[in-house]
């Protein structure tokens with residue numbers, strides 16, 4: 001029996017099992033089809049970019065590993081992303097950092113960057129049916145130091161204000177070009193190794209910088225602000241903490257980015273969704289996997305990810321939550337890293353979409369708490385994998401582990417030849 005026939009048979013049986021608990025698998029698949037992940041371009045080349053490929057990564061983040069085959073230029077980054085995308089079911093977006101501009105080999109400083117430096121990306125995105133998202137880049141630059149937008153030195157702070165304003169203009173141009181808002185993320189590493197004499201001084205400066213940056217209103221881009229617990233070498237204090245950005249976002253109607261690696265390890269990110277949806281316009285996610293710290297391990301299908309996806313579905317908030325990924329692993333095949341993380345994220349959302357939430361809520365409102373727990377437990381062993389296989393089949397991407405051999409082939413033919 002061929003794979004297609006087996007997948008269809010298993011799917012039909014699964015559809016019956018889910019129907020028995022009032023879940024329509026086809027409706028779940030239709031909703032999954034509309035979920036676009038935003039693939040982070042920086043997994044392809046260990047956050048190097050094209051501004052200064054020989055420079056080192058700064059800003060309290062670190063990539064570990066030296067697996068061969070890292071993309072070395074814009075063509076290789078594009079080819080690797082398209083290859084990864086071809087193994088991920090659905091239609092997805094690409095999240096670019098400013099240092100990935102098409103600078104044509106010229107030195108373009110961060111306060112000089114323009115939409116023209118991203119024209120070829122916009123065209124590439126359209127050709128390949130990948131809409132673009134964007135990030136300002138405040139790390140890996142001689143003026144990065146420990147403080148950028150919160151720097152008391154006006155010449156440094158103004159440099160980064162100018163950079164960030166330009167990045168908003170680039171995002172707007174992308175949004176216009178693709179006729180769909182470009183999500184622009186702002187993350188800065190500003191902080192200090194020891195507790196500063198005044199915490200409020202730097203937060204006041206960051207607030208003032210943001211007010212100036214956001215003074216221009218745009219219609220085709222959306223601002224997202226990303227908090228962090230700490231950076232390497234900046235362990236005691238982060239200017240842009242969660243409280244800071246949540247307060248700023250709630251007051252100024254800005255989107256707060258939740259990077260799942262940026263919190264205390266026992267903190268539930270899933271639990272934040274329902275509160276944030278009541279006070280901020282939308283949510284941007286950076287799905288990551290912290291191991292002991294913000295280690296940016298490849299995303300896998302963990303309980304934390306499942307909880308997060310279920311919360312978003314239970315809040316009926318797919319139209320208000322943007323799902324970006326953010327990790328960088330240089331110890332394994334980088335294309336494989338993309339595919340594992342993206343497929344894991346989609347699997348989590350599929351499982352969430354297959355939850356009979358009306359029945360569970362009904363049990364709860366009738367105080368049938370044994371029944372609620374029993375159904376939640378039984379759901380864990382319902383055949384969602386057969387629905388996933390059907391999703392892959394329908395989207396013409398490898399079913400199950402078949403992508404491993406395909407990635408091995410790309411490695412043998414392409415990435416292993418990069419020296």
Ligand SMILES: C[C@H](O)[C@H](O)[C@@H](O)C(=O)CO
Nearest residue numbers: 042047061135187259326
């Ligand atoms: C490279 C990204 O901007 C970065 O990962 C940021 O989003 C972050 O999460 C920093 O820890």
Ligand SMILES: [Mn+2]
Nearest residue numbers: 226259286326
């Ligand atoms: Mn992030």
